[in-house]
Amino acid sequence: MADPGSKKFQVKPGFVHRNLLSVIKEKIQDPDHFGRFHTEPYELLFQPDETQPPSRVYGELYTSDAFIKAHQEIQDGPGEQGLERVVVALMFASDATQLTKFSNAKLWPLYLAFGNDSKYLRTKPSSGLMAPVAFFEQVKL
Numbered sequence: 001m002a003d004p005g006s007k008k009f010q011v012k013p014g015f016v017h018r019n020l021l022s023v024i025k026e027k028i029q030d031p032d033h034f035g036r037f038h039t040e041p042y043e044l045l046f047q048p049d050e051t052q053p054p055s056r057v058y059g060e061l062y063t064s065d066a067f068i069k070a071h072q073e074i075q076d077g078p079g080e081q082g083l084e085r086v087v088v089a090l091m092f093a094s095d096a097t098q099l100t101k102f103s104n105a106k107l108w109p110l111y112l113a114f115g116n117d118s119k120y121l122r123t124k125p126s127s128g129l130m131a132p133v134a135f136f137e138q139v140k141l
Contacts, residue, residue: 086116090112114129
């Protein structure tokens with residue numbers, strides 16, 4: 001970014017959105033979803049046979065160096081005694097949605113997915129793992 005850091009934005013009245021913390025709590029409290037939620041990162045290695053050294057496999061966010069480093073940082077930091085500390089990886093996606101066939105009315109839903117879920121489950125529309133968290137109106141130039 002040319003100008004990094006936090007910014008203040010004005011939100012128009014009627015902006016439809018969900019509180020991200022409530023979406024995270026909902027995810028963690030749902031036993032159907034949380035059972036597949038990766039709270040411990042790991043390095044995935046592949047070794048085709050004993051004659052070759054193992055090689056690192058990259059494919060999921062929770063096996064990445066950044067996720068492993070973030071997990072270690074929160075484990076090493078101060079925390080509540082007896083409470084598990086985990087990294088919750090938030091991933092956002094958006095795409096224009098045509099609202100009607102007879103006009104050009106569009107809406108941009110903002111979806112939240114968790115990088116702690118496998119990409120193979122997260123990308124299935126039937127999994128329900130992409131939570132809508134906001135709706136943007138069409139931007140007028």
